[in-house]
Amino acid sequence: MSVEVSNISKYFGKFIALDSISFNISNNGCYGILGPNGAGKTTLFKIMSTLIKPSSGTVKINGYDIFESREKALKDTAFLVGTPEPYDYLTVKEFIEFAAKLRGKDVNVNELKDELDLPDLRARCGILSKGQKRRVYLAALLAQDPKIMILDEPTDGLDPIEIYVIKNIIKKIKKDKIIILSSHILSEVQELCDYIMVVKKRLLWKGDKNSLMNMFTNKTLRVEFLYPVDIVEVKSLINTLAYQIRQIEDSNRTFVIEYSGDDNDRKKILEKLVNLGIKNFGDNTSSLEESYIRLLDKFSKVYSYE
Ligand SMILES: Nc1ncnc2c1ncn2[C@@H]1O[C@H](COP(=O)(O)OP(=O)(O)OP(=O)(O)O)[C@@H](O)[C@H]1O
Incomplete structure (x- = not known):
């Protein structure tokens, strides 16, 4: 068939x-x-x-x-x-x-x-x-x-x-x-x-389905710092390596960092942030919904019919 x-x-x-x-x-x-x-x-x-x-x-x-x-x-x-x-x-x-x-x-x-x-x-x-x-x-x-x-x-x-x-x-x-x-x-x-x-x-x-769900998680880092950190400071350190830095709501210690490079970029990002005192870091898990919304957002900018 x-x-x-x-x-x-x-x-x-x-x-x-x-x-x-x-x-x-x-x-x-x-x-x-x-x-x-x-x-x-x-x-x-x-x-x-x-x-x-x-x-x-x-x-x-x-x-x-x-x-x-x-x-x-x-x-x-x-x-x-x-x-x-x-x-x-x-x-x-x-x-x-x-x-x-x-x-x-x-x-x-x-x-x-x-x-x-x-x-x-x-x-x-x-x-x-x-x-x-x-x-x-x-x-x-x-x-x-x-x-x-x-x-x-x-x-x-x-x-x-x-x-x-x-x-x-x-x-x-x-x-x-x-x-x-x-x-x-x-x-x-x-x-x-x-x-x-x-x-x-x-x-x-x-x-x-799994690759859609993983499409963004692979390149998204979630970093939790030991102490409150100003997003401006995070941005100033890694702006050239990351294309989006978001602060998790209700927390001035946890950030989600999207980057478009490979594992080497991930290493560089962590090296730049290490002096701020990292408590935890890992892949940011996303739901299908989150991946889908971000995928639509990404492509809407590429194909515009309006
Ligand atoms: N016969 C028609 N004449 C003019 N426009 C149409 C016609 N049929 C569909 N469209 C337009 O084509 C577009 C796609 O419509 P379609 O119904 O295929 O979307 P959809 O993805 O199924 O949407 P939904 O999830 O809301 O059902 C819409 O903008 C709709 O207004």
Whole structure:
């Protein structure tokens, strides 16, 4: 199974929503697309599901162009893009069986009911709550036994229990499928995804989750001094070696120093500070959220569309 996105750009009139996005996926696992509001995530998913055409670029699934050979390309792919809903007039069971039949699959709806904590199988979909509808729709997608699933904010607007159920399903199935999902909830991406792509019109960054988290920690020192120290003094000593020096809130003894060099620069920084009386030092651990915010900040300065 493979997904190849090559140089996808999308203009709405003169407005550029996506600017030359490319990535290849060929291993099973969960791939998270992170990006702020308006970054172009849904636009990308709409293109990948052939709902809209790109202005330029191609998407191939298993080697087939999704627009030129739509049927072959999307044979094993399921999408949850926008807010698709099961048909109101079908029962839960009928809708799931209908979805499976579309792909020539047999389904044991009772098994899926337990797995996804589905509502009464005899209930008409039209009377279900938002979260129940989402679960029924997801069950219908799973009944099609797709090898690739593209899920645009699958837990958006759901209550904590429903989020828990959906997250558990994704965790369970991801080793046998390629799952590409988008989310605003960083903790969710951190929990579910093995690989991360950060999008803001462009693909700003891609890689495994741990390297995103470590990307900044490797070059960030946290230094605690024995006695209170003036930030001006710290800055005067290491300004040429560090590109950011922050004082930790409520402490005039602990500083976080970002530097862009190698271990030699780290050594030089510590040597310059040693006379101020260092109590402790180490890597500053950051959360995915912190790395993500800093990554967006860094690249926003590089690519400006305004
Ligand atoms: N049909 C359209 N016509 C004009 N502009 C559009 C259209 N669809 C999307 N856009 C614009 O493209 C940009 C990207 O939108 P998109 O919905 O893809 O972002 P997103 O990353 O999914 O955002 P969110 O996280 O808020 O859902 C936005 O500025 C949006 O206003």
